[in-house]
Amino acid sequence: MKIDHVTIRQLKMRMKSPFVTSFGSVQEKQFLIVEVKDANGLAGYGEGVAFEVPWYTEETLKTSLHILNDFLIPMVLHKEIGHPSEVSKLFHVIRRNNMAKAAMETAIWDLYAKQNNLPLATALGGIRQTIEVGVSIGIQPTNAELYGKIEHALNEGYKRIKVKIKPGLDVSLIRAIRDRYPDVPLMADANSSYTLEDMPILKELDQYNLLMIEQPLAADDILEHAKLQRQIKTPICLDESICSYDDAKTAIELGSCGVINIKYARVGGLTEAKDIHDLCEENNIKVWCGGMLEAGVGRAHAVALTTLSNFVLPGDTAGSNHYWEEDIIEPEVKVNAGLIHIPQEPGIGYRINYAALERYTVKQYQYR
Template sequence: MRLEKITLRHLKMPMKAPFTTSFGTVDEKEMLLIEAKDESGTTGWGETVAFVAPWYTEETLKTTWHMLQDFLIPILLHKKIGHPDEVTSLFAPIRRNCMAKASIEGAVWDIYAQQTKQSLAQALGGQKQRIEVGVSVGIQPSIAQLIALIKGHIEEGYKRVKIKIKPGEDVEIVQAIRAEFPNLPLVVDANSAYTLEDIEILQQLDDFNLLMIEQPLATDDIVDHAALQKKLKTPICLDESITSYEDARRAIELGSCGVINIKIGRVGGLTEAIRIHDLCKANHIPVWCGGMLEAGIGRAHNVALTSLSQFILPGDTAGSSHYWYEDIIDPEVKVKDGYIEVPQSVGIGYKPNMAVIDKLTISKEIYQ
């Protein structure tokens, strides 16, 4: 394929359930949609996952736009691409900027899947027909409200629940949830809010039969995490710390984690995500698909990726209606009894809903 026309759209989507972390609240998600058309007219779609502010990683919506416009689109436009894997080497001279790279690489994978007449899941090597789904709950105003929300999600059928913790809002909350739901598969995610000095708190969390503790220590650390893992029986799951295959290899070698959360955007695309998946499989490290409050295009890519066999644990890939009044794909992603059916039709398996996309678009630029 050769990409001949790339349309970038900047969308702003109101969230049905605003998502609060220790850094603030996302009540409107902004993203760029990448619509890439090749010489035969096949169109592939990608979505950026960076937030407006750099609280999760250093990328922002504006940096992804800058990277796409000034570097990544010029590299790919009119270039012959035989297989999506080649995008990784074409982008190799550009340091980091994983979310920007992943967004357009995803569109290339979508085109490739369509041209080889496969579903995106098949093109990635995925075999599962349905995937298990968990839900991530943001910080709530009170423990009572958190428990009520969790109760609702269990009734909806979600297979596990993840809550956010931070110093001062941790042990007491977990204790209250455990008292109510002794057997719930429960995860806590600290988004790097602790240091090794907090080891006593983290050791207290070790007594609650948690499925894992996600990213307790610094975003760029694997050394302290290795020290911590030696002192905990609960597996540590790394999220922010893993931005590449090499990061994953080093973390596994050091014993920094027992689980890895794979996010396509954080690791620079589907090709790198598959490499990390395969590495984890060879090392018996369970993985799951993380979420970035994606709209339908990003969510569709997550569903396809999760069909690979080492995605053993339920992902943060809740259904469209958990986040959106109206998603940008048709049909929307639906969760039934805690599962999403992996689409078997060609490409991502969901159609971009142009009426909704147009309504939410605040600006648009074409490169050709």
């Protein structure tokens, strides 16, 4: 496979409502769409999901553009690529910048699958025709508004509810949810907002039968999570701490977690995500697929990834209409009774809605 032409579009889309976590709030989402074409004009698509502010990782939309423009595109443009898994090796000389890498690598995976007339899920080795999905609910102004969102998600059939917590809004919040919904599969996401000094609070959450507590301690920590996991019964799920296969290997060896959230964008693409999945499966560590408030292209890649065998917990791949009035793919990602049916068309399995893509594009860059 040879990449003949690359287009990067910078899009701006407004979410239905603000998504609030312990580190900030997002409603106007700017992101990148990477289009790669071969000499025959066949196109593959990837999504650059880095936020405008470096509050999740050190990456931003602007740094992604810089890395793509000055380093990653020259490394693949007009070069012979035998298989998408080779792209991760090519990019290995560039440290970190995983979301920029993933934007390009996933586009190449999509093109490869289309060239070989395969659904992306099949090309990755997926085994499922449907996947179970949960929903992530940001911090709400009132409990009543939170309950409204939980009720809506349950009525839609979502298989798991994830809520955001932070110091001062943790035990009381989880207790209130449990009093109202004693049996709902529930997890809490702390987004790195606690330290070991908060051990009593985190221990107190054990009584509420949570599926997991996601990333309670520092984003770059693995060691202290191991200390915490030895002190609490609730499984710790690592998110921000796992940026590579080596991070996952270290966490498993130290006993830092019982679950890993795999976000392909955080780890540099589908190849690294698949390798982490396989490592976790070998070591009986459950995995699920997290989200980055993606639009349709990124969401489609997450759907395909989640068909791998060890994604045994419902992921955050909610339907398009959970976040957007209009998505940039058609059909949009739909959830029926908590399930997404895997498309069987070649590549990501969803068509680009070019009218919407053009409408939301604020900048465009061409590389030939």
